[in-house]
Amino acid sequence: MEQTKPIFTQEGHKEDVKNRLLDAAEALFCEKGFDRVSVRELTAAAGCNVAAVNYYFGGKDKLYAEMFRRQFGTMIQRNLDVIERVMSQPGVALEDLLRAVMKPLIRRVIENETGGKVIRLLVREILNRQIDRELFARDMKGQLFARLGRVILQLVPDIDPDRILLVVLSFDGAILHPFLFMEFYQEIMPDLTIDDLLDHMVRFVAAGIRGYAKPNQEGN
Amino acid sequence: MEQTKPIFTQEGHKEDVKNRLLDAAEALFCEKGFDRVSVRELTAAAGCNVAAVNYYFGGKDKLYAEMFRRQFGTMIQRNLDVIERVMSQPGVALEDLLRAVMKPLIRRVIENETGGKVIRLLVREILNRQIDRELFARDMKGQLFARLGRVILQLVPDIDPDRILLVVLSFDGAILHPFLFMEFYQEIMPDLTIDDLLDHMVRFVAAGIRGYAKPNQEGN
DNA sequence: GTCTATAGCCAGATAGAC
DNA sequence: GTCTATCTGGCTATAGAC
8 A cells, every 4th residue: 555656667677568567466466466456556566657557458357367377378388398308318217307397396486486476376366266267277287287197107107097197186286285385384394495395295206106106016 | 246135044044143144254255255255245145234244253354264263173173083083993004094084175175065165265365374374374283283293103103203294294285285176176087086086195195105204115 | 232324445447638 | 658537336344323
C-alpha cells in the first residue's frame, strides 16, 4: 500500500513498459498473491500509469498468466537441456542424472531467485485450480516427464515400463518437497548444507527407483 | 456470487451458528480461496446474518485460522493414533508402517473429503507465508515428524540418527505429492487404482529408506 | 444473541485528452 | 502510446434496533 515509488524504472531496464510490468508482476505477485496486489501497485512499481496493464495485456489476469508462461516455459526447457547434456556423456549412472536435474532446482530456491518463487506460486495456483492447468501442467510438464521416463528406463532397464510414470512422479515429489518447504527444512535443520541435502535426495531417490525395479524376486 | 441460498441450514446441523459458519468456511474457502470468498457469502451459506462472523470469531481472518486449527489438529492426532496402533502389533515391518500411515491420507484425498481439501489449502497458505507457520508447521508437524523418526529408527536401526529427519521429510514428500496433485495423477494415468498407487508408494519409500540406511553393502 | 442498514474504503476498467 | 479522472461496484466492519 505504501509502496508507491517505482522499483523498476527506466534505468534498471532498457526494455519497454511491457517488460517492466512483467518484472513488477513477478516481484509483487510472488510476495503477496494475486488478490492482494492491485493494478495500481503494479503500475506504480513499473513506473507507468494505471491504464498500461489493460492496454498491453488486456487485464490483470492476463498479465498474471503471461508471467507464468514466461517462467515455467524457460524452467521446463532448462530441465530438458540438462537431461540432454548429462545423457550425452559416456558411462552415465542413475545418480548422475538425478543429481544433474536436482542441483540447479535446489540451488535456485536456496538462493531465493525469482524463478523459484514464481514456480512456487504456480504450484499454489494449481492447488487451487485457478489457473489454466491444460497448458501448464499437462502439456509442459507432460513433455518433461515423458523424457525423464525414457532416460530412466535407459539407465535402469528392468523397470516395468507400465510403471515408469509412477516412478517419475515420485522423483518429482522428491524434488518438489524441499523446493516448496525450504524454509521449514532450514528451520528444523539449521546446519543443513545444500550438498548434504542433495546427497540425501540422490541417495533416497536412486534407492527408491532401484528397489522398485527389483522388488523381491520371489518368482514374479 | 449467485450462491445466496443457505447450504448449511439448521436441519443439517443441530449445532449452533458457530459450527455452521465453520462448515461453510471449509466448503467455500477450499473452493475459492480466502480472498475470493466474502463474509456475505459465508453468512448466506451458514444461514445467518453478516454480523455473525465478527460476533463469533472477531473477523473473517480469525474464522479462517480457526478452520485450519480444527482440521489440522485432528489430522495430526489421527496420524499419531495410526502409528501407535500399528507399532503395538508384533512383527511389524517398515512396509506395514508406511502403508498404515499413507492409506487413510490417500483415501481421504481420492474420496474428496473436506479434510483433504482443507489440508491442501493449508499447504497453499504455507507456500505463501500468509498463515501463522509457528503454530502449524513447527509445533504440530514437528511432533508428528519426531514420532515418525523414532519408529522408523526402531524398524530400520542402521540409519544414522543424524539423518533421520531427512528421511522423514522425504517420506512426507512422497505422501504429499499425490495428496496435492491427485487430479494430475488421474489425468495422465486414468486407470490407476488406489491400491496400485499405494503399492507403488510403499515400495518406493521403503526402498529409499532401506537404501539410505545401507548405501553400499552388496553382501547384506 | 440476532439482525438491518450503512459508513468508509478500495478495487478494476475505461473514456477521452494529449 | 501515455496519462488522468472517473464510473461502477464490491468489500469488511460496525452502530444500533429488536
